[in-house]
Amino acid sequence: MVHKVKGVVARSKGAPVTLETILVPDPGPGEALVDIITSGVCHTDLHYKLGGISDDFPFLLGHEATGVVSAVGPDVTNVAPGDRVVLNWRAVCGNCRACNRGQAQYCFNTHNATQKMTLEDGTELSAALGIGAFTEKTLVAAGQCTKVDADADAAAIGLLGCGVMAGLGAAINTGGVKRGDSVAVIGCGGVGVAAIAGAALAGATTIIAVDIDAKKLERATELGATHTVDSSTNDPVEKIRELTGGFGADVVIDAVGRPETYKQAFYARDLAGTVVLVGVPTPEMTLELPLLDVFGRGGSLKSSWYGDCLPSRDFPMLISLYKQGKLDLDAFVTERITLDQVEEAFNKMHSGSVLRSVVEL
Numbered sequence: 001m002v003h004k005v006k007g008v009v010a011r012s013k014g015a016p017v018t019l020e021t022i023l024v025p026d027p028g029p030g031e032a033l034v035d036i037i038t039s040g041v042c043h044t045d046l047h048y049k050l051g052g053i054s055d056d057f058p059f060l061l062g063h064e065a066t067g068v069v070s071a072v073g074p075d076v077t078n079v080a081p082g083d084r085v086v087l088n089w090r091a092v093c094g095n096c097r098a099c100n101r102g103q104a105q106y107c108f109n110t111h112n113a114t115q116k117m118t119l120e121d122g123t124e125l126s127a128a129l130g131i132g133a134f135t136e137k138t139l140v141a142a143g144q145c146t147k148v149d150a151d152a153d154a155a156a157i158g159l160l161g162c163g164v165m166a167g168l169g170a171a172i173n174t175g176g177v178k179r180g181d182s183v184a185v186i187g188c189g190g191v192g193v194a195a196i197a198g199a200a201l202a203g204a205t206t207i208i209a210v211d212i213d214a215k216k217l218e219r220a221t222e223l224g225a226t227h228t229v230d231s232s233t234n235d236p237v238e239k240i241r242e243l244t245g246g247f248g249a250d251v252v253i254d255a256v257g258r259p260e261t262y263k264q265a266f267y268a269r270d271l272a273g274t275v276v277l278v279g280v281p282t283p284e285m286t287l288e289l290p291l292l293d294v295f296g297r298g299g300s301l302k303s304s305w306y307g308d309c310l311p312s313r314d315f316p317m318l319i320s321l322y323k324q325g326k327l328d329l330d331a332f333v334t335e336r337i338t339l340d341q342v343e344e345a346f347n348k349m350h351s352g353s354v355l356r357s358v359v360e361l
């Protein structure tokens with residue numbers, strides 16, 4: 001059976017998104033059909049719309065989602081109809097060289113549904129990050145579903161599906177932030193603020209938020225930053241050193257992803273400290289650093305894919321901490337909107353006042 005539902009589609013580069021009728025097939029082997037409850041509007045959806053990720057238009061946007069499984073393919077055992085799930089965009093294969101050595105968070109062979117969703121005229125849709133969640137129903141690989149408690153707010157926990165997990169994981173998993181560490185986070189959008197919350201959760205004692213937008217810094221303080229630096233008027237490297245006894249932070253997280261912010265992160269870290277790059281650069285960007293400084297400053301320079309998360313391990317654990325009141329996921333949900341307001345939400349992204357707009361289906 002094919003399901004006819006509404007979905008938010010980017011038809012061509014830069015064009016405003018439109019609400020279209022889309023066709024979603026029943027799940028085949030290894031697939032799950034999911035009724036979406038909520039889906040956050042992420043910067044990556046905007047990147048897709050602007051043609052910054054690929055030219056495979058039309059895109060079915062949306063990927064930070066909570067839903068309920070409505071049907072599964074014949075061989076699926078990890079989820080069943082009726083399960084509340086948070087979707088992820090890195091379904092581990094269990095069989096590649098990373099998985100085989102017990103590092104499934106790095107899986108090199110992540111996968112999506114095999115069948116395609118289409119427009120009514122049969123045009124195949126490219127689902128954003130292999131999900132496509134601004135729709136009433138979507139088709140994913142069963143491994144993209146993580147079963148979660150049904151009693152947590154769907155809008156809040158769905159954000160673990162992308163940006164919030166990327167930030168939390170950049171601090172906790174990739175950066176390995178420990179009790180007593182000093183941490184600086186450059187760029188305090190959804191991802192950076194989540195990194196701040198992650199550093200606070202891990203017990204960091206000095207947490208420095210850096211942004212060029214003062215409004216972002218206010219929110220960073222609410223989520224755990226102990227100090228803020230407005231880098232539109234201050235040299236962030238100098239300020240971070242000042243705030244850490246003249247040395248630099250143990251872990252510096254670049255949640256912007258530009259050569260200049262990466263250099264700030266590199267020089268604002270203490271000797272033998274860690275830099276984590278979680279912001280995503282664009283193809284034309286290059287980095288030049290004295291190789292002697294790379295050697296002489298020691299430590300480690302790491303990149304964080306999806307917060308090096310393992311959804312089956314991390315989503316239920318973080319939802320449990322949320323329910324205990326130790327992780328404020330509600331603070332990331334700035335507004336709740338309908339499917340036809342996604343374009344408006346993209347426009348608001350630049351206003352600085354919205355951390356996440358979340359579509360409720």
Ligand SMILES: NC(=O)c1ccc[n+]([C@@H]2O[C@H](COP(=O)([O-])OP(=O)(O)OC[C@H]3O[C@@H](n4cnc5c(N)ncnc54)[C@H](O)[C@@H]3O)[C@@H](O)[C@H]2O)c1
Pocket residue numbers: 042043044162163166186187188189190191192210211212213216231255256257258261277278279280281304305306307
């Ligand atoms: N690694 C991953 O797996 C992963 C996952 C999701 C998102 N991301 C990436 O993380 C980055 C941040 O995403 P977001 O949703 O938080 O975006 P966002 O647009 O909400 O936030 C970016 C923040 O950076 C600030 N900023 C911009 N230029 C700056 C500069 N030069 N110095 C200091 N601050 C600056 C902005 O004011 C804003 O607050 C994006 O590049 C996104 O693509 C990565």
Ligand SMILES: [Zn+2]
Pocket residue numbers: 092093094095096097098099100104107108109110
């Ligand atoms: Zn694998």
Ligand SMILES: [Zn+2]
Pocket residue numbers: 042043044045063064162163
């Ligand atoms: Zn995202």
